[in-house]
Amino acid sequence: KVVSEDPSDEIEKWARAGLLELFLRAPVETDFESIMLVYAVTEDPKLNAKLAQTATQRGLFVNAADQKNDCSFITPAIVDRDPIVVAIGSEGTSPGLARSLKADIETRLPKSVGTLALKIAELRARLSNIMPEFSERQRLWAGIFSRGKDLESRLKSTPQEIEQAFDAALADQHSAAKTGKVSLVGGGPGDLELLTIGAQRRLHSADVIVYDRLVSQDVLDMGRREAKYIYVGKAPGAHTTRQEEINRIIVVEALAGNDVIRLKGGDPLIFGRADEEIEALEAAGVPFEIVPGITSAAAAAASIGASLTSRGHNKSVALLTGHDSKGFAEQDWKSLAEKNARAAVYMGLGASRFIQGRLLLRGAERHRPVTIVENASRKDEKIVSSTLENMVQNIEKYNITGPAILLLGYKSKTGIEGALSKVRASL
16 A cells, blocks of 8 residues: 555556555555554655654554664565575665665576575475485585585576586585595685685585684684584694694594595695695595685785886795794895895794894895785784894884794885775884
């Protein structure tokens, strides 16, 4: 029932189609009889408030457009792909934003997704008879919608295609009943926006997540709540989990039939000891895959507004570690001491004095720029501009405790830290 002295063309069209009753007049008391819900959407806010008050006094639900305080309920923006329904609400703070989000989601959800959902309902009934364990069923569906294709492509599947994917996943689940799989996944430097889509998909479907101390909580939160989380962090100067024990854990969990993620900060192939874990998996006959991540050196360079390589300046950049199995890591100090040499040093805080001494001994300029980036890309990122001569002193002065990257030969661009809302310390 619509009461309006000046209805829109669309409302008049609906009235002619018999979709609503239209009364060409102002509202009256009797309009509030034998109804349950009222929308007050006139152009007059005072009239809307009065209509809302009348409805409230009669115990009716009421929504006054753009007048949150006069509402007893709020209508979300709806994307209807029956039986799939998405509701977007802003608690009355921004209806326009909710409508914009609705328009965006409508472009992503094909009209056929409702038919797809009905087919899945049929497959779920079939699955419950052959796979009684809820966790196994959940893993199967997570695999169908999280792997191989991006979600938008999967949602465009026909019922026949989704049944084929279901049958293939079911066959894989049976064939992998005795042995699971391990994914060596790079969790990136910590900022969730720098986590790859591949890493996200695997986190959504993993049964076991074996992670280290450099993985941020934001990244961990992408994993399934039902997953088993095993911390194997290695902290300098503190109790650490031996690499042999980490190898044993991922092998045992996979042999138990679990989908295992070995989640590392940055990229697992850069100072992540992935080779040792690969050898252990191959020896045990456990299938594995590698999902690279954005390494901390790239994130640190982005934070200071510098390119790791510059045409006409440096044709290469060295990625170094400050420590190896024997202690401080020896490098080609003569080459690194050259004027245009550039390097990013991982795990270099404890070795900073050693690195400084070796470079100065080989003739490196004392005023060579060095930028220290702690917690690259994270909310608590700290950037310290320094020189080789004062590097150790500034690490102590600004309480840099890591994890940090030492960017040798790189100078932070003026103002970039403020633009990124980062913490900056400078000489």
